Amino acid sequence: MTTRAITYAEAIREAHAQLLSTDPRVFIIGQGLWSPWYAGTSLKDIDKEFGRDRVIDSPVSENATTGAAIGAAIAGMRPIVFHPRMDFMLLAFDTIINQAANWSYIFGGQVSVPIVIRATINRGGQQGAQHSQAIQAFFMHVPGIKVVMPGTAYDAKGLLIAGIQDGNPVMYIDDRWLYEERGEVPEEIFTVAIGKAALRRKGSDVTIVATSYMAAKSIEAARILSEEHIDAELIDLRSIKPWDQEMVLSSVAKTGRLVIADAAWGTGGVAAEIAATVGSQVFDRLKAPIQRLCLPDAPAPTSAALEGAYYLKASQIVSAVQGLLVSK
């Protein structure tokens, strides 16, 4: 496959465009699709390219919009429903969790809901508590829905296409803080397998498992650590549900140490599930307590002064790893 360096946002756009071009069942619906700025550059002019029949900017009705996308999926389409901010999606939880996630099960597998629910984490910028959330943990908890969180341009494209091809409800969570990150991305349509993590760096001292934005930060951290002769193995989880237990468990079995970095609330979060699973599955191989690196248990503040303290930095990953190695 021919690749070239494009941004994360461009990769998202390309995935949408290629899906729209190749599959007449695909359409996009959600807020901001006719706006030049709602989705950043990730859907730039997509309405102009594919027409406003298939790129539908919706009323401010998250519940019905999402429900309509689900209904269309049940009726054989392959919609992508877009939530420009994950926070707003709370209004659509009934239709996502009670309906989409259950539909296959309650009808004994006679019908699937081939939908991608795209939710963007859009935080920072002094926007505050209702415009900053990263609530992937909710969806990890719910059977019947898959959850992916690309951290690179490559995965941003490949996972979106995989999501549409999957045939089941897939929650696709992208992060505005990654939109300008560049990476090599194939020009063609391709998929990244849902449920498979990516080994970003081989190492022997400690395993870092990170999601999305924190995977990017972890690369930075691993570099700093290597200067201190700490050899971190870095796993970008990519899929939250199902997640790649095999890769994570065998890495921790090898290194004996684990730091989990997820830029969301810690308590009851994604990192808790990984820690719980690893803690019981490779119990005998753990050399040190598993460390979770997550947001503090507080809503996002607005003041720039507090935002600086709230969000996670690569240096915190570095410290967490150092702490682990000192403790043993």
Added chain:
Amino acid sequence: MTTRAITYAEAIREAHAQLLSTDPRVFIIGQGLWSPWYAGTSLKDIDKEFGRDRVIDSPVSENATTGAAIGAAIAGMRPIVFHPRMDFMLLAFDTIINQAANWSYIFGGQVSVPIVIRATINRGGQQGAQHSQAIQAFFMHVPGIKVVMPGTAYDAKGLLIAGIQDGNPVMYIDDRWLYEERGEVPEEIFTVAIGKAALRRKGSDVTIVATSYMAAKSIEAARILSEEHIDAELIDLRSIKPWDQEMVLSSVAKTGRLVIADAAWGTGGVAAEIAATVGSQVFDRLKAPIQRLCLPDAPAPTSAALEGAYYLKASQIVSAVQGLLVSK
């Protein structure tokens, strides 16, 4: 205090009645409050006793009903908003999670939301996926809201009163499967401290931490285990957020073994958080991997044949403990 044996449902009703009698700011709103059967016996004739102004059976509008209760709380009342089935509450997630849980923080602590959001787990009976959920994990994940889950008549009363007196949003989760359980309950108004677990049985071989209905099942399990000379320490968590880390950690530090039982989905659930915390906090004292006993990662089926396989039994707690002790 004078106590007498009453049922869990009667204890809930008594708490409501005493709150309504003693605090003019208290009112109840939600679906089924004028029905003889929606809330089981837990609110029997409460409308007749206190009048339909203060006991308001609402339209089928979970979002606005919950939002109205939140607004009334902000304006100085002490409402209890009732969701006769936890599943329906998904429609009110925006107002609970984006609003109630954030309100204090976003306004710098100048205002609190003194509300109890009561949600009933009402499962079984071949009702299926949309009428069976136990989604406490969602709320454990959210800062700004406390979560309690009484497992006895005593706690059912004491935690409800504590919830109203707390002055913050408190999610109170009761379980229909416990409504007929009897226990000694004080006649007077009293509170059970939010955040404090209850030690139901002292033991030395293994710690069982259980929530609500599973705490009741664990008493049964502990009895069976004791016949096999396995001495289980049993902790009824009672509060999910904050949860009693002190009691749990010191117990596991002593026994070295932990089984967590929560009758909800396992992945990303309450048990994951407890396992993750214990795993890292008493790392050196653990003699065996922590076991989680939760519902399978599937929606609730309807067929009685499948329901039997889906829900947890005391025997499964027994097996989990046995498995732990064998493994070491």
Added chain:
Amino acid sequence: MKSEVTKPPGAETTPGGLSVVLLRSMYRTMLRIRIFEERVAELVTAGEIGTPCHLYIGQEAVATGVCAALEKEDYVWGGHRSHGHYLAKGGNLRTMLAEIYGKATGCSKGRGGSMHLFASDVGILGTVPLVAATIPLAVGAGLASKLRGDRRVSVAFFGDGATEEGVFHESVNMAALYRLPVIFVCENNFYASHMQLLERRAADNLSKAGDAHGITSSSLDGNDVEAAYRAATIAVERARGGRGPTLLECRTFRWRGHVGPSWDMDVGVKRKDELKDWLGKDPVARVRASLSDFGDTPEGFEVMDKEIRAEVEKAVEFARESEYPRASELLDHVFSPGAVIQ
């Protein structure tokens, strides 16, 4: 008397212009729903059925009249009280009953029970008990139809209570805005569980929601199958013609309690009085009377009744004899990537 001897049988029409053949076929549908549900009521009372059953008895004309105006390819969506919608749209009676028994042969493979019915072969894309939940899904199916240009109509059946869920309004607005081929059929039976309509809203004016969202709406006698059929036919034409959605308020009454076979489980004195009135407006008896006017005989009705009862008894046998799903299959069907509807 009213039919002329010279007309070939079937050419007669009612004063409202409906062919008697169609009326007879609708009568059969209504009767089939009635008999099926009365049998279910008995089986619940007998303890043979355990899943919660919300009986449609008393409302048969709505499902029947509306579905008679639809093609097999058209979609319908329902709620907790949908046995009638399922049968009227052509769902298989036997597999629905097996489903209610929790058997693996059920229309939802024993995972759904009475409240989760499915028959995509006849356009039933799902009925679920979360109030109002299928309303936006119906809009989505209408959107699918519009995008594909396949002229399918999508019908949402829901109760008066469902109009209190905000998503009802969101959905009507979207359907109006995109002029989708959707029919919103609100069965106003004046109760949501134990709550009378005016305990839940300020005015008995449900069809005004149509005006608020700029769509055509009407209010009709939901116990008159001809009225339901006529209104639905117009709505279907409008939908297929690309002229957008319709809201139909069908005023009717359920005879039994909110759930289960009881006649008075959640009944206050008030409802008892109302019920008496409504029992006098029995939609099935009404059609039967019309058909009698056209010469249908008691013997003929007897035959039909017997046929249906026999069919239902066979279904009971089938359901009883069917196997339960196996515990080992508990985790099946959480995902079903291959099961995409075309």
Added chain:
Amino acid sequence: MKSEVTKPPGAETTPGGLSVVLLRSMYRTMLRIRIFEERVAELVTAGEIGTPCHLYIGQEAVATGVCAALEKEDYVWGGHRSHGHYLAKGGNLRTMLAEIYGKATGCSKGRGGSMHLFASDVGILGTVPLVAATIPLAVGAGLASKLRGDRRVSVAFFGDGATEEGVFHESVNMAALYRLPVIFVCENNFYASHMQLLERRAADNLSKAGDAHGITSSSLDGNDVEAAYRAATIAVERARGGRGPTLLECRTFRWRGHVGPSWDMDVGVKRKDELKDWLGKDPVARVRASLSDFGDTPEGFEVMDKEIRAEVEKAVEFARESEYPRASELLDHVFSPGAVIQ
């Protein structure tokens, strides 16, 4: 000309019957909002303010007219575009600006920014940017008022976009059903972000939502402060008299982009044309013209203008000089059990 010389100053009334004293005070409020926001716009452009600011410029008459009809104890609730509501209801200008700067002295202690404003001393129980979120809360405050019998009125300010959230309808229904002292003030500025009204609904008929829920509603010129005041006064009387809620559609226009100071950030050609029209209907200029008719002089206006500008500049200084919240306080205020409003 229009005022008679013999009348004592202040006894004059407008043709609509409004006292000129009140009109002058409303003018001051409107001008204060205008000047404040224009300064905020500059400070955003200068990069001094970082939190997203949704400017109210062009809509000043609505907040001003409505709040003039309220008592201090009455409640108001707002959204993302609520600087105007906050000032009109009597919120402290200095602490709002400090809040926008993210300072610890802010009205929300630096945790809220422009989109989360609070001043319970004057009944502002919260403005938050989740569209429609405060509508049910306003209903709840109305319910509190009814339960206590304290005759307080609760006002929800929200945009046309907010009516698309189902909770708007749920809330109006509840307020109607319980006859709560609530006023739903929909500021229809014809846009929700980049989307024109008719891209989001089938008809320009927002006030019909009142009919659908059985409450009084009206549609009015939101750039006419007298009209807003009059309509609100009637609604307040209705509410205090226990006669239930009112829906007011106030038709107006925002001059700036959806967010920030830009004039055209999300503007298609269409909006540009509309904007030209609406600039001609400047609500502030309109009142100024009326007051001029009553003899208010350019010099008088100049003085008022200067006073306000001086106040705003002082606030800028205050905000600049205030401290940021400390990082060590990051976890404060997640709970605040003692902070119960009476």
